[in-house]
Amino acid sequence: MTALLRAEHITKDYTGHRALNRVSLEVPEKSIFGLLGPNGAGKTTLIRIINQIIGPDEGIVYLNNEKLSPRHVRTIGYLPEERGLYKKMKVGEQAEYLARLKGLKGFEARRLLRQWFERFDLLPWWNKKVEELSKGMQQKVQFIITVLHKPQLLIFDEPFTGFDPINVNILKEEIIKLRNEGATIIFSTHNMGSVEELCDHIALINKSEKVLEGDVKSIRKQYASRIYEVEIENLSAPLDRLLDQRFRLLSQEREQEVVKARIQIINKNPANDLLQTLLNESRLLAFKELTPSMNDIFIKQVTGRFPAESAEAADPVQPNGTEK
Numbered sequence: 389m390t391a392l393l394r395a396e397h398i399t400k401d402y403t404g405h406r407a408l409n410r411v412s413l414e415v416p417e418k419s420i421f422g423l424l425g426p427n428g429a430g431k432t433t434l435i436r437i438i439n440q441i442i443g444p445d446e447g448i449v450y451l452n453n454e455k456l457s458p459r460h461v462r463t464i465g466y467l468p469e470e471r472g473l474y475k476k477m478k479v480g481e482q483a484e485y486l487a488r489l490k491g492l493k494g495f496e497a498r499r500l501l502r503q504w505f506e507r508f509d510l511l512p513w514w515n516k517k518v519e520e521l522s523k524g525m526q527q528k529v530q531f532i533i534t535v536l537h538k539p540q541l542l543i544f545d546e547p548f549t550g551f552d553p554i555n556v557n558i559l560k561e562e563i564i565k566l567r568n569e570g571a572t573i574i575f576s577t578h579n580m581g582s583v584e585e586l587c588d589h590i591a592l593i594n595k596s597e598k599v600l601e602g603d604v605k606s607i608r609k610q611y612a613s614r615i616y617e618v619e620i621e622n623l624s625a626p627l628d629r630l631l632d633q634r635f636r637l638l639s640q641e642r643e644q645e646v647v648k649a650r651i652q653i654i655n656k657n658p659a660n661d662l663l664q665t666l667l668n669e670s671r672l673l674a675f676k677e678l679t680p681s682m683n684d685i686f687i688k689q690v691t692g693r694f695p696a697e698s699a700e701a702a703d704p705v706q707p708n709g710t711e712k
Contacts (some may be wrong), residue, residue, distance in 0.1 A: 392417035392572040393438065393541060398447035400433050407433040409596040410447070415541075415574060415589070420567050422587035422604075423576040426690055429593045431576050432469075435543055438574070439466050451541065462491050465539035469546040469576075471530050473518045480505075480514035483533055490537040497536070504532040504694075508558070517521060523550050531559065535566060542566065543574045548582065580683035590682070592689055599689050604682065611685045613694050614653045614675070619674035620666055621645045630669045635662055646673065 391414040400408040407478065410431045415421045416695060425431045436442045438449055440456065449456040466520040474482055480501065494572070505511040508528045513521060521529070527550055534540060548556045563586060564699035567573055575587060583590060591596065600607065615638065624630070628637050634657045640649035647670075653662055659677070666672050680694060688694050 389416040389419070391415060392452065393574075394450040394453075395434070395438070396448050396450070396683055398434065398437060398444045398449070400430075400437065400442070400444050406596050408437075408444070408593075410594075411593065411598045412447075413591045413598060413601055416573060417572050418567065418570055420563065420575055422583045422590035423574055423593070424578075424580075424583065424686060425593035426591055430596045431593055432545070434593070435466075435545060437689075438543065439464060445650060447680050455460070462537065463540045465534040465537065465542045467531060467534040467542075467544045467547055469549065470582040471527060473526055473529065475517065475519040477518055478515055479510070479518055479521065479529060482518060484508065486533045487536050490533075492537055500536055501532065502589055504536065506530065524552065524555055527551065528555070535562075535571075539571070541572050541574070543576075545576045546578070547575070548577070548579065580681065583682045592686065594690055599654045600685075607685060608679060608682070611680050611688065613680050613684070614659075615678045615694070616651050616653070616659070616662060617648070617676045617678055618651060618666060618672070618675070619646055619648050620670040620672055622671040623647060624669045630665065632665075635665070650678070 393415040394413075396412050397410045398408050398412070399406070399410055411430065411434060419632060423431050423434070433442070437444050438456070440458065440461065450458050454460075477485075481496075483501050484494070486504075487501060488494060492500070502511065502514075505514060510525060510528060510532075513525065518529075519528060531547065534544075547559060547563075551559065552653050560582070563575070575583075577583065587602050587604055589603050590601070590607065591598055602610075620627075622645070627640055627647060631637055631651065634654055636652040636654055638650040638652055640647055642648075651662060653659060663672075663675060666675070680688070
């Protein structure tokens with residue numbers, strides 16, 4: 389897939405702090421690209437470099453195989469996490485002013501704005517002052533202004549902050565529609581559920597360095613935790629005694645005669661080994677591999693372990709919940 393945007397070896401230093409250390413990534417065109425990382429990882433610095441708000445100390449950013457330059461400004465739409473409108477201006481007047489700054493003529497700007505305002509139920513507020521709008525309404529206006537001129541690259545930094553679930557869903561549908569109409573979207577968020585729902589590709593930055601990049605499906609397959617959730621009954625002996633060194637008992641609980649457990653297969657031992665062990669010593673009711681979510685993978689990359697790999701896993705517990 390062709391990359392719309394390429395960042396090569398981007399480094400940025402502030403006084404006593406390296407925000408980005410030789411970060412390279414490729415954003416495929418007509419895709420939704422998740423830019424992920426904990427607070428302070430360097431995401432915002434990279435976004436500001438792409439938007440030419442600041443420049444890198446080292447490295448180059450390319451857009452459409454051309455070195456990023458001021459003439460690319462109008463091909464990028466940016467919705468920052470920290471937002472603000474002029475509170476005393478009328479909503480429609482301000483939206484039209486900002487649209488014209490992005491190259492739209494007056495009549496065309498008004499026509500497109502009214503279409504978007506109607507779609508977002510904002511048209512009755514056209515002649516109201518911005519300060520009369522709720523925070524969510526103000527954010528809708530800023531979203532509209534960001535996408536109105538149909539930029540080739542859209543950058544959304546935590547776009548769902550402050551929205552109720554209904555409006556989050558509306559925005560998600562609009563983002564998918566923009567992608568389907570040909571836009572390329574960089575989507576920065578801490579909401580891993582949104583990442584799984586929306587993103588085609590992701591890059592994870594941690595402590596100023598890129599630690600992971602690829603398409604979401606391949607990454608989830610790559611980070612398979614080999615953790616299985618099982619339900620069994622009629623155990624011939626306590627479960628922790630039945631499992632040898634090929635397996636790691638992460639948790640278990642008993643509901644009457646049924647034991648529910650999470651078991652991790654160590655190294656490259658086949659899942660059939662665990663299945664056969666359980667079948668030999670119990671009646672198997674359920675056996676399911678837990679595919680790691682993007683949230684699990686995020687935590688694994690940042691902390692070094694999956695959430696299911698709890699502290700108790702090193703010391704397995706008995707079915708009644710007491711320590712071994």
